[in-house]
Amino acid sequence: MANATRARRRRLRLIGNLIYALALFAVVFFMLTPFLWMVLNAFKTPLQIIRLPPELIFEPTMRNFQNVFGAQNFMRYILNSLIIGAGSTLIGLLIGLPAAYSIARFRQNRLALVILMARMVPGITFLVPLFIVFRTLGMIDTYTSLILTHMLVGLPFIVWVMVPFFESIPRELTEAAVVDGASALRAFVTVVLPLSGPGIVTASILSFVFSWNNFMFSIVLASSRTRTVPVAIYNFISYAQIDWGGLMAAAVVITLPVLALAIVTQRYVIRGLTAGAIKG
Structure with a gap:
């Protein structure tokens, strides 16, 4: 039995x-x-793409990628996205880490609520005022304007990811550093930040990905000089036709860096988010 x-x-x-x-x-x-x-x-020709039923076995062609990197000069757009993504992430960390530490250390719940509301408000709400301001200042089609606007997405996220990490660090550690003669800033840099490494890596990666995929601000504030990869896809769409092969190849070029970054850093991202949630 x-x-x-x-x-x-x-x-x-x-x-x-x-x-x-x-x-x-x-x-x-x-x-x-x-x-x-x-x-x-x-890797298909235009005729193969629209053929029904679709072909799963075919002779691949590299013509679409040659068009992307040759005629469309996609390397320039990739460089623009890297500069804007890295710039918005670095400045977001410089502002967001002290802000998150202040919220966690001094229990500034109202400030945290304001930052959360800024994250929840649709980005298109800020688009017209920002366009007017940057046009008045002559900053349209500049890296500075795009970096600042992309921070609207990345900065609140950095703050909210880092608050649980800073809350989990015992105050006794920073107080001991101050007793030993360190200033509050030095204690923050030498004690708090090294202990929050997983959270900083997580916030940096996700902030960069948000900037890399941002379309709305770039299509309004960027032009030929600072155009990013999501906006550059429109080069394959015209009034008369759509270059589906070039569009698919460009989408692969845009997706692969983010996909590779996610695969390489997924353990750190998961560890960072989980550690912050558990400790907080």
């Missing part, structure tokens, strides 16, 4: 694991299908 019960439990456990695996496979397949379809179409 006991053996039969254990055998039945093993069968039920096996069936449960099988159902879980099938459900997981279905979710992964559903999520990866658009990306795989994009990659396949990036």
Whole structure:
């Protein structure tokens, strides 16, 4: 009787694991299908892309990528996105880390609420006022204007990611550093920041990704000199037709750096978010 019960439990456990695996496979397949379809179409000719039924076995062509890096000069747009993403992330860290520490140390809940409201307000709300201000100052189509506007997305996120980390650090550590003769700023830099490394890495990566994918501010404030990769995709869309091959190849070029960054740093991002949630 006991053996039969254990055998039945093993069968039920096996069936449960099988159902879980099938459900997981279905979710992964559903999520990866658009990306795989994009990659396949990036190596097809325009006629092969629109052909029905679609071809899964075909002779790949590199003409679309040659168009992206040759005629469209996508390397310039990638460089622009790197400069703007890195700039907005670095400045966001310089402002956001002290702000988050102040909120965590002195329990400034009202300030935290204001920052949260700024994050929840749609970015398009700030678009027209910012455009008027930057146009008046002659800063349209400059890296400075794009970096500052991209900070509207990254800065509140950095603050809210870092607050739980700073709250988890015992005050006794900074107080001991002050007793030993360190200033409050030096205690923050030498004691608090090294202990918050996973959170800083997480906030930096996600802030950069948000800036890399930002489209709304770039399409209004950028022009030919500072155009970023999401906006540059519009080069493949005209009034008469859409270059689907070039569009797919450009989308692959835009997606791969972010995908590679996510794969390489996923353990740090997960560790940072989980540690902040648990300690906070």
